[in-house]
Amino acid sequence: MVKLHVNGQEQGFDGDPSMPLLWYLRDELGLTGTKFGCGAALCGACTVHVDGHAVRACITAIGDIDGRTVVTIEGLDPDGNHPVQKAWRVSNVPQCGYCQAGQIMQAAALLATNKNPSEVEIFSAMSGNICRCGCYQRITAAIKAAATGA
Amino acid sequence: MTMSAISVAIENVSRRGFLRGMLATGSLVIAAEFLPARAALAYATGADKFSGGVVSDPHVFVSIDPSGVVTIIAHRAEMGTGSRTSLPMVVADELDADWTRVRVKQSPGDEKKYGNQNTDGSRSLRHFVQPMRQCGAAARRMLEIAAAAQWAVDLAEVQAQNHEVVHKPSGRKLGYGDLAAAASALPTPPSDQIKLKDEADFRYLGKGNVPIVDLFDITTGRAIYGIDAKLPGMKYAAVARPPVLGGKLASYDATAAMKVPGVEKIVVIEGTLPPAKFQPLGGVAVVAANTWAAIKGREALVVHWDDGPHGGYDSAVYESQLKNTASQPGKTARNDGDVDKALASAAKTLTAEYYVPALAHASMEPPTATARLADGKCEVWAPVQSPGEVQDELVQKFGLKRADVTVNVTLLGGGFGRKSKCDFVLEAALLSQAMNGTPVKVQWTREDDLHNDYFHAASFERLDAGIDASGKVVAWRHRVVAPTIRSIFVADPKREQPGELSQGVIDVPFLIPNLRCESGEAEAHSRLGWFRSVRNIPHGFAIQSFVAEIAHALGRDPKDILIELIGPPRIFDPRKSPGAEGYTNYGEPVETFPFDTGRLRRVVEVAAEQAGWGRQLPPRHGLGIAAHRSFVSYVASVVEVAVDDKGKLTVPRIDTAIDCGFAANPERIRSQIEGAAAMGLSIAKYGEISFKNGRAQQNNFDGFQVARIDESPGVTHVHIIPATTAVPASGVGEPGLPPFTPALCNAIFAATGKRIRRLPIGDQLKS
Numbered sequence: 001m002v003k004l005h006v007n008g009q010e011q012g013f014d015g016d017p018s019m020p021l022l023w024y025l026r027d028e029l030g031l032t033g034t035k036f037g038c039g040a041a042l043c044g045a046c047t048v049h050v051d052g053h054a055v056r057a058c059i060t061a062i063g064d065i066d067g068r069t070v071v072t073i074e075g076l077d078p079d080g081n082h083p084v085q086k087a088w089r090v091s092n093v094p095q096c097g098y099c100q101a102g103q104i105m106q107a108a109a110l111l112a113t114n115k116n117p118s119e120v121e122i123f124s125a126m127s128g129n130i131c132r133c134g135c136y137q138r139i140t141a142a143i144k145a146a147a148t149g150a
Numbered sequence: 151m152t153m154s155a156i157s158v159a160i161e162n163v164s165r166r167g168f169l170r171g172m173l174a175t176g177s178l179v180i181a182a183e184f185l186p187a188r189a190a191l192a193y194a195t196g197a198d199k200f201s202g203g204v205v206s207d208p209h210v211f212v213s214i215d216p217s218g219v220v221t222i223i224a225h226r227a228e229m230g231t232g233s234r235t236s237l238p239m240v241v242a243d244e245l246d247a248d249w250t251r252v253r254v255k256q257s258p259g260d261e262k263k264y265g266n267q268n269t270d271g272s273r274s275l276r277h278f279v280q281p282m283r284q285c286g287a288a289a290r291r292m293l294e295i296a297a298a299a300q301w302a303v304d305l306a307e308v309q310a311q312n313h314e315v316v317h318k319p320s321g322r323k324l325g326y327g328d329l330a331a332a333a334s335a336l337p338t339p340p341s342d343q344i345k346l347k348d349e350a351d352f353r354y355l356g357k358g359n360v361p362i363v364d365l366f367d368i369t370t371g372r373a374i375y376g377i378d379a380k381l382p383g384m385k386y387a388a389v390a391r392p393p394v395l396g397g398k399l400a401s402y403d404a405t406a407a408m409k410v411p412g413v414e415k416i417v418v419i420e421g422t423l424p425p426a427k428f429q430p431l432g433g434v435a436v437v438a439a440n441t442w443a444a445i446k447g448r449e450a451l452v453v454h455w456d457d458g459p460h461g462g463y464d465s466a467v468y469e470s471q472l473k474n475t476a477s478q479p480g481k482t483a484r485n486d487g488d489v490d491k492a493l494a495s496a497a498k499t500l501t502a503e504y505y506v507p508a509l510a511h512a513s514m515e516p517p518t519a520t521a522r523l524a525d526g527k528c529e530v531w532a533p534v535q536s537p538g539e540v541q542d543e544l545v546q547k548f549g550l551k552r553a554d555v556t557v558n559v560t561l562l563g564g565g566f567g568r569k570s571k572c573d574f575v576l577e578a579a580l581l582s583q584a585m586n587g588t589p590v591k592v593q594w595t596r597e598d599d600l601h602n603d604y605f606h607a608a609s610f611e612r613l614d615a616g617i618d619a620s621g622k623v624v625a626w627r628h629r630v631v632a633p634t635i636r637s638i639f640v641a642d643p644k645r646e647q648p649g650e651l652s653q654g655v656i657d658v659p660f661l662i663p664n665l666r667c668e669s670g671e672a673e674a675h676s677r678l679g680w681f682r683s684v685r686n687i688p689h690g691f692a693i694q695s696f697v698a699e700i701a702h703a704l705g706r707d708p709k710d711i712l713i714e715l716i717g718p719p720r721i722f723d724p725r726k727s728p729g730a731e732g733y734t735n736y737g738e739p740v741e742t743f744p745f746d747t748g749r750l751r752r753v754v755e756v757a758a759e760q761a762g763w764g765r766q767l768p769p770r771h772g773l774g775i776a777a778h779r780s781f782v783s784y785v786a787s788v789v790e791v792a793v794d795d796k797g798k799l800t801v802p803r804i805d806t807a808i809d810c811g812f813a814a815n816p817e818r819i820r821s822q823i824e825g826a827a828a829m830g831l832s833i834a835k836y837g838e839i840s841f842k843n844g845r846a847q848q849n850n851f852d853g854f855q856v857a858r859i860d861e862s863p864g865v866t867h868v869h870i871i872p873a874t875t876a877v878p879a880s881g882v883g884e885p886g887l888p889p890f891t892p893a894l895c896n897a898i899f900a901a902t903g904k905r906i907r908r909l910p911i912g913d914q915l916k917s
Contacts, residue, residue: 016411016442023442027386032378033371035563037514038596039445042851045514073371080370088369092361095821096230097368098375098514098563123860130851132514132564133230134828135821136862 007075017063044129095133202261218327229565232818244286259537272881358817376533394844412443480668487664496616515563524587604679609688631670654689661717690888719748774896781881826886
């Protein structure tokens with residue numbers, strides 16, 4: 001039995017330990033905010049936090065994170081008002097919106113360790129997250145705004 | 151829209167049932183005993199040619215509950231363009247509703263009731279801004295009539311404003327919620343009593359002050375896309391599909407797949423040989439208890455395919471075949487003057503060949519659909535651009551009554567044309583049928599998406615220009631050699647069709663006396679489909695690159711040559727040229743949406759001016775310009791690039807000017823243009839699906855790369871040409887894409903002297 005803390009709740013799973021966290025969250029727990037985009041850690045749509053670090057849930061086997069703490073977009077802030085979420089709304093970032101949960105989780109992890117990232121640091125942290133609609137310039141602006149509290 | 155079409159809409163609304171249903175939930179719909187004779191539209195569009203046409207009846211689109219919450223139906227699919235916000239916003243503005251008290255509800259597929267729902271071709275605002283204004287204005291009038299009756303005052307003394315109706319002489323007020331019941335019992339006012347707002351009174355239209363309705367849900371993970379549909383007892387499926395067009399299942403062994411924990415059933419899906427339209431490719435489906443088991447089960451399948459006639463397709467060989475074809479005359483598609491003679495007698499001639507390879511849509515949400523087919527009824531939940539066509543296909547495939555087919559439209563995690571084709575929905579329905587009515591979700595992986603897309607077709611284009619002794623371009627010959635999208639619908643016509651050639655080729659607006667366009671033969675070897683801006687991508691790339699090449703050959707400024715070729719402001723009708731009579735103008739009447747060269751010229755001038763065209767640049771920087779009309783909108787881009795001494799390309803700045811007529815929601819227009827730049831950069835730098843042995847060679851975002859944030863355009867400055875509502879709203883979702891790539895490549899030439907004629911750029915800048 002694999003045990004996890006997901007968004008503050010204890011969860012146990014006795015299924016296939018090779019199941020990626022992505023599908024466990026989506027199919028077993030019904031936490032569908034975490035999205036599938038590539039299945040190979042190439043696009044970042046599935047980004048969640050494991051023990052505070054941004055990871056790609058699509059290649060993270062459940063069996064490898066026994067006892068760890070997972071936070072998804074649904075658990076980032078109880079009211080959906082994490083500074084990054086608020087900044088995303090102020091900057092009107094999304095178009096289709098599908099990749100945005102992964103983008104927000106990646107950005108939140110960046111700001112948790114680097115309160116005021118430079119543009120180069122933003123690019124470096126966010127370059128694993130694809131947005132096919134091309135919202136990049138607003139993502140950059142939103143992260144800068146979240147960092148400065150603007 | 152004809153009256154008979156409106157009558158059909160009436161007959162299909164069970165008004166009593168509809169009202170009862172609304173009453174049961176404590177709200178009242180604004181309904182009418184009689185539909186309004188629709189107010190004459192200020193201008194005609196091509197909307198009536200699409201199934202369902204347009205509907206503007208408020209009782210279809212608007213309901214108000216006793217607390218005053220206004221619910222407005224969004225009947226077009228949301229894939230990121232913002233139409234799910236913008237069209238209800240149009241209604242709300244004419245209704246003078248307070249947007250904070252407006253809710254938006256997505257309609258299921260029902261084109262008789264809602265009008266056309268095929269969210270494609272950059273048509274949502276173009277076709278529906280007028281009817282949605284009428285819808286809101288009619289509802290506003292009904293609330294005013296109800297208030298005047300309640301107060302027993304003259305109608306002229308009351309006015310709806312900001313979610314309430316005011317009796318001007320006395321200052322009395324009634325909220326929309328207070329009036330909803332009475333308004334719902336009223337006949338809809340006749341058309342001559344429906345008055346649209348003056349533009350000065352707009353609250354939201356033209357302002358860009360309304361965030362998208364899904365903004366909070368998107369940022370909190372609550373927004374529901376197709377992939378998020380979940381039904382009790384639902385099973386999950388992954389399908390092994392033939393990797394080659396026209397391929398068939400030869401044999402398979404599912405022994406190992408059935409041993410994967412969670413795998414429950416193997417189902418063979420019958421494919422349809424081309425032309426298969428939207429029918430599934432067929433193959434072997436693994437149905438399982440969860441997505442992961444389905445994917446693992448499919449990996450464990452052993453499948454052998456009979457590849458069929460396209461098994462030898464090699465895109466590198468194909469490219470050289472297209473090039474060879476382009477060296478010969480093709481079928482004439484437009485023929486002004488005598489090009490051959492003019493080229494032969496020109497003081498100078500110029501020839502260039504351009505190639506754009508096949509592309510994949512690669513929407514971030516891969517195709518997915520959930521279906522339940524049981525007891526003669528089918529219900530699906532899916533990210534589809536055209537729910538009406540999904541109904542059509544389900545009715546036909548399963549012999550169902552249309553009323554028994556429900557298509558629930560979720561948000562789309564990107565569409566770009568891919569989700570117009572509902573093969574993935576049909577797969578889900580077939581699998582639910584095979585599972586005796588258990589709901590099934592089909593999940594395509596990224597590999598599935600890239601291997602079995604309806605690809606954007608490759609195109610080889612050759613251009614020849616003749617220039618006289620004075621430096622004037624006197625001859626223009628454009629040969630396009632590309633397979634046609636029509637090959638998915640009928641036996642392959644093996645060349646671009648008039649509708650495709652109408653995307654930039656035969657409507658090239660240049661004042662050149664001898665001008666011929668030709669379409670060469672090219673067979674389709676994969677499924678093809680429309681991709682955001684469609685054939686305008688290769689056509690715009692070739693034409694706008696060649697203009698810059700002409701400028702260089704003449705030692706002239708590229709912007710000046712572009713303006714000279716466009717010529718003085720005039721209405722240009724391609725249909726008047728011999729051979730081009732079949733010009734399609736994006737399905738729009740040329741009376742409403744003529745090709746106005748003055749508008750094209752203006753976007754060139756605005757983009758150039760805003761970009762500081764001609765300004766001093768740092769070393770290895772360059773500016774490029776390109777302009778293109780598509781989806782009856784006019785767009786010009788000026789791109790600044792920097793190419794370092796190792797060939798690394800960056801894009802510090804973009805200025806794009808767009809004239810899309812009346813700009814209902816400028817904020818979403820800006821986002822579309824910004825996004826078009828990022829997608830255009832992806833196409834330019836990386837975009838290629840290649841084929842060997844009939845199989846797409848790219849598997850995921852490592853092989854099919856797209857632009858990422860660290861290489862994305864620095865800042866895209868969007869300049870929207872101001873226009874009143876008298877200037878018909880035209881396309882926005884697609885027109886930003888075609889001029890970007892040639893502007894970029896023209897900038898690269900300005901920076902480096904390296905001319906990019908074959909996309910993607912790849913390693914071509916590496917020194």
